[in-house]
Amino acid sequence: MTTILLVEDHEEIWDFLSRRLKRRGFDVLLAHDGQQGMDRALGERPDIVLLDMNLPVLDGWTAARSIKDGGGTMPIIALTAHAMSGDREKALAAGCDDYHPKPVDFSRLLEQIDALVPQVSAG
Amino acid sequence: MPGPIDKVAAPDFADFAALADNLPQLCWLARPDAYVFWYNRRWTDYTGYGLSDMQGSGWEAVVDPAHLDRVVTGFRRSFELGEDWEDTYPLRRRDGAWRWFLSRANPSRDAEGRIVRWIGTNTDITETVARDQRLRDEERRYRSLVDAVAQIVWSAQATGAMPAGNAAWCAFTGQDEAQSVGEGWLSAIHPDDREVTMATWQQALARRSLYEIEHRVRRHDGEWRYMQARAAPVLDDAGGVTEWIGIHGDITERKLIEHELEAAKEAAEQANLAKSQFIANMSHELRTPLSAVIGYSEMLEEEVEDAGQTHLLKDLRKINDAARHLLSLISDVLDLSKIEANRMTVFAEEFAVDTLLQQVEATVQSLMAKKENRFRVELQGELGSMNTDQVKLRQCLFNLLGNAAKFTEQGEIVLHVRRDAEQGGEWLEFAVQDSGIGMNEEQVQRLFERFVQADPSTTRRFGGTGLGLAITRGFAVLMGGSIDVRSVEGSGSTFILRIPAFLPDADEQTGAAADEAVVAAHDPDTVLIIDDDPATRDLVGRFLEREGFRVRSAADGQSGLALARALQPRVVLLDVMMPRMDGWSVLSAIRADEALAATPVVMISFVHEEGLAVSLGATDYLVKPIEWKELAAAMAPFRGAAPGDVLVVDDDEGNRRRLAGMLAREGLPARTAENGAEALAALELQTPSVILLDLMMPQMDGFEFLRRLRADERWDAVGVIVLTAKDITPSEQATLRGKVDRVMSKGSTGLDELAQQLRGYVRRQPAEGDRQATEAPDRHTTQV
Numbered sequence: 052m053t054t055i056l057l058v059e060d061h062e063e064i065w066d067f068l069s070r071r072l073k074r075r076g077f078d079v080l081l082a083h084d085g086q087q088g089m090d091r092a093l094g095e096r097p098d099i100v101l102l103d104m105n106l107p108v109l110d111g112w113t114a115a116r117s118i119k120d121g122g123g124t125m126p127i128i129a130l131t132a133h134a135m136s137g138d139r140e141k142a143l144a145a146g147c148d149d150y151h152p153k154p155v156d157f158s159r160l161l162e163q164i165d166a167l168v169p170q171v172s173a174g
Numbered sequence: 175m176p177g178p179i180d181k182v183a184a185p186d187f188a189d190f191a192a193l194a195d196n197l198p199q200l201c202w203l204a205r206p207d208a209y210v211f212w213y214n215r216r217w218t219d220y221t222g223y224g225l226s227d228m229q230g231s232g233w234e235a236v237v238d239p240a241h242l243d244r245v246v247t248g249f250r251r252s253f254e255l256g257e258d259w260e261d262t263y264p265l266r267r268r269d270g271a272w273r274w275f276l277s278r279a280n281p282s283r284d285a286e287g288r289i290v291r292w293i294g295t296n297t298d299i300t301e302t303v304a305r306d307q308r309l310r311d312e313e314r315r316y317r318s319l320v321d322a323v324a325q326i327v328w329s330a331q332a333t334g335a336m337p338a339g340n341a342a343w344c345a346f347t348g349q350d351e352a353q354s355v356g357e358g359w360l361s362a363i364h365p366d367d368r369e370v371t372m373a374t375w376q377q378a379l380a381r382r383s384l385y386e387i388e389h390r391v392r393r394h395d396g397e398w399r400y401m402q403a404r405a406a407p408v409l410d411d412a413g414g415v416t417e418w419i420g421i422h423g424d425i426t427e428r429k430l431i432e433h434e435l436e437a438a439k440e441a442a443e444q445a446n447l448a449k450s451q452f453i454a455n456m457s458h459e460l461r462t463p464l465s466a467v468i469g470y471s472e473m474l475e476e477e478v479e480d481a482g483q484t485h486l487l488k489d490l491r492k493i494n495d496a497a498r499h500l501l502s503l504i505s506d507v508l509d510l511s512k513i514e515a516n517r518m519t520v521f522a523e524e525f526a527v528d529t530l531l532q533q534v535e536a537t538v539q540s541l542m543a544k545k546e547n548r549f550r551v552e553l554q555g556e557l558g559s560m561n562t563d564q565v566k567l568r569q570c571l572f573n574l575l576g577n578a579a580k581f582t583e584q585g586e587i588v589l590h591v592r593r594d595a596e597q598g599g600e601w602l603e604f605a606v607q608d609s610g611i612g613m614n615e616e617q618v619q620r621l622f623e624r625f626v627q628a629d630p631s632t633t634r635r636f637g638g639t640g641l642g643l644a645i646t647r648g649f650a651v652l653m654g655g656s657i658d659v660r661s662v663e664g665s666g667s668t669f670i671l672r673i674p675a676f677l678p679d680a681d682e683q684t685g686a687a688a689d690e691a692v693v694a695a696h697d698p699d700t701v702l703i704i705d706d707d708p709a710t711r712d713l714v715g716r717f718l719e720r721e722g723f724r725v726r727s728a729a730d731g732q733s734g735l736a737l738a739r740a741l742q743p744r745v746v747l748l749d750v751m752m753p754r755m756d757g758w759s760v761l762s763a764i765r766a767d768e769a770l771a772a773t774p775v776v777m778i779s780f781v782h783e784e785g786l787a788v789s790l791g792a793t794d795y796l797v798k799p800i801e802w803k804e805l806a807a808a809m810a811p812f813r814g815a816a817p818g819d820v821l822v823v824d825d826d827e828g829n830r831r832r833l834a835g836m837l838a839r840e841g842l843p844a845r846t847a848e849n850g851a852e853a854l855a856a857l858e859l860q861t862p863s864v865i866l867l868d869l870m871m872p873q874m875d876g877f878e879f880l881r882r883l884r885a886d887e888r889w890d891a892v893g894v895i896v897l898t899a900k901d902i903t904p905s906e907q908a909t910l911r912g913k914v915d916r917v918m919s920k921g922s923t924g925l926d927e928l929a930q931q932l933r934g935y936v937r938r939q940p941a942e943g944d945r946q947a948t949e950a951p952d953r954h955t956t957q958v
Binding site: 107155 | 477750
């Protein structure tokens with residue numbers, strides 16, 4: 052089963068998103084700030100990380116870089132606040148593998164997860 | 175040729191009469207009893223009367239009656255006492271005109287001292303009298319003018335000293351004459367303004383040019399008044415300065431208004447920045463709960479479907495649609511507020527135009543279907559690729575197509591796209607043509623204004639914020655393009671979006687930033703601002719400059735880091751959220767760089783992350799929106815006496831420019847002076863670190879300047895490098911010894927070597943006694 056680490060500080064977001072992902076058969080781990088996200092990513096080695104960029108303690112870009120620098124090899128999808136020009140590049144530069152602008156387009160997000168973790172068919 | 179005097183007969187009366195006839199004056203002879211018995215020809219020519227009319231006291235007839243009594247009384251009295259007579263009065267000319275004459279009579283005596291006759295003359299002094307009168311008139315007019323103007327009028331001697339008699343100045347300032355004369359007037363100038371006033375005055379005196387300054391003057395009641403002073407030299411026929419005439423005007427009211435305006439402008443700028451920051455934050459805050467609404471409604475749709483409650487699906491979709499609509503409106507407001515606050519950035523990327531169009535076409539299909547519009551895309555020729563902001567271009571096209579779909583029912587909408595060959599293929603033109611309601615001239619004019627739709631009723635009929643076109647135009651302009659519209663009311667509109675295929679300046683901008691980093695010389699007193707937001711860079715930069723800091727800035731982390739390495743700045747102000755390389759990464763890089771590790775870094779962020787900042791090595795942490803007081807407090811430790819600048823003293827303009835250019839490239843602040851006198855004035859303004867001195871100059875040469883410079887202990891620490899084209903004689907060398915640090919030959923000194931010398935000075939001011947230890951200048955060993 053594919054394990055997803057969802058790093059998101061807003062309860063109203065992580066709650067529905069984790070429930071929808073679980074409905075599709077994913078295992079979902081949660082973290083609510085960048086530091087915790089980095090710790091769980093490196094400690095529990097999920098298959099993929101969904102990483103919000105505007106996080107307390109440690110922001111998403113720093114967390115992504117720390118995960119990669121700390122030896123984390125799993126793909127990371129950045130969740131960015133707005134479809135801003137340059138958001139994608141910024142996320143990729145920080146070590147993310149893909150990015151997804153909010154609000155979440157769920158089917159598109161599933162496609163992105165699938166593309167990065169192809170060996171396990173979810174859902 | 176006249177013969178020897180003894181061979182000529184003694185002159186007789188006929189000779190004297192002929193002589194008298196040729197004098198320019200009127201002449202006459204009188205008996206001791208005042209009876210006039212002879213007049214010269216000029217008397218007759220002037221008055222029109224001969225001896226027959228004028229003998230005895232006949233002359234009284236041509237004396238101005240207003241003066242007659244006095245004249246006759248004085249005349250008789252002189253004759254009675256045997257004393258010389260003199261009086262001034264008008265005599266009537268034959269044509270009736272009156273002219274002024276100076277009249278005189280002297281008694282002629284025999285060997286026994288008895289008066290035998292009187293000899294009289296009348297000299298025409300009309301011109302002199304008129305000139306005196308004119309002068310008196312002019313003086314009176316000048317006095318009236320001085321009294322009438324609101325300004326204080328004053329005079330100064332050619333030397334610059336104030337003479338006695340400047341009553342208006344004394345009345346205004348309350349100084350008495352003794353206090354104001356010489357340079358005493360300076361004590362009525364505000365202490366903070368005295369230096370610059372004196373320097374400006376000295377400069378005007380030296381150049382004989384207009385003196386102009388604004389400074390504060392203490393009024394007699396003790397209040398400081400802002401005054402504008404102007405003075406000009408009064409030149410004599412030879413071009414020498416005889417005196418200076420100046421005025422002082424009270425501009426306090428104007429100054430106060432200027433200060434108020436400046437404060438108001440600053441407040442408005444701050445308020446505007448705070449507003450845009452607020453909107454950006456607010457929009458961001460609104461988006462999170464909306465994301466949740468959308469997410470939960472979608473999740474419920476799935477669960478309701480699974481549970482077989484399909485009758486609820488329709489309502490859930492309405493929630494979802496409404497939330498998405500609200501989200502797009504918020505995005506519009508955010509976009510526009512960013513455009514207005516100049517915070518919208520463009521990000522260029524390479525993409526194929528037809529791929530973009532396929533995505534757009536697929537996305538708008540459902541929109542077109544809503545009002546049963548037919549939609550097609552017409553491509554003209556090869557479109558190739560673009561390098562510009564794809565996200566913004568796509569949004570522009572969505573906006574234009576969305577508008578067309580909104581205002582057209584059961585019609586046709588066509589998107590024509592072509593690469594503009596006329597412009598060398600460097601432009602892409604997107605024309606959105608609809609067969610909708612169209613607009614009249616006035617509506618077209620107001621179309622791109624914010625919040626304005628073609629017709630107020632439009633909002634009710636068609637909805638929308640009216641921001642779409644304003645955003646589209648803002649984006650188009652950001653991408654270096656434009657938008658135009660052609661419309662006929664009732665028969666549709668065509669919106670034409672023209673965008674450069676390659677985002678202008680994108681390459682140049684990064685290139686320029688890199689160049690700047692390379693050419694920037696060490697400047698350990700600058701503040702380096704690293705922030706991607708131009709508005710913040712500008713505002714913070716201006717604030718710090720007002721606070722007396724020298725400011726450099728960089729627009730992203732990479733160029734900021736490069737600039738920091740080049741400048742070795744006093745302190746770095748670092749934004750956290752930046753594209754490509756964020757503030758945390760820059761901070762880590764700074765701390766990892768040996769040369770920069772000790773450089774203070776003040777982080778600036780929207781969010782409170784002080785703990786993280788301190789643990790990563792930040793010196794201080796400020797939260798946006800920036801409070802100026804906090805910024806000033808954070809910057810206070812980094813103030814300090816900046817090292818002085820370089821003063822270039824050379825009479826040759828080309829040399830001055832060349833040296834100033836070199837100094838600018840070295841990042842060394844420089845001032846210039848044309849001669850020794852100007853240089854002395856410049857010294858009063860600010861003490862330089864080092865003076866580059868030419869020796870041969872008009873007015874005051876380098877030797878005299880050095881003598882005066884070294885006579886004043888205030889300039890003891892100022893280094894002097896003599897840069898001369900002249901061969902220096904042994905006696906000149908002796909004069910220079912101990913006064914200068916180096917003598918360099920103009921012809922053989924390279925700018926690079928000179929720059930190196932100067933860097934040493936601006937870095938390290940020579941300690942006292944240093945110069946004495948320096949070897950005597952020797953042109954042979956110091957020529958480079």
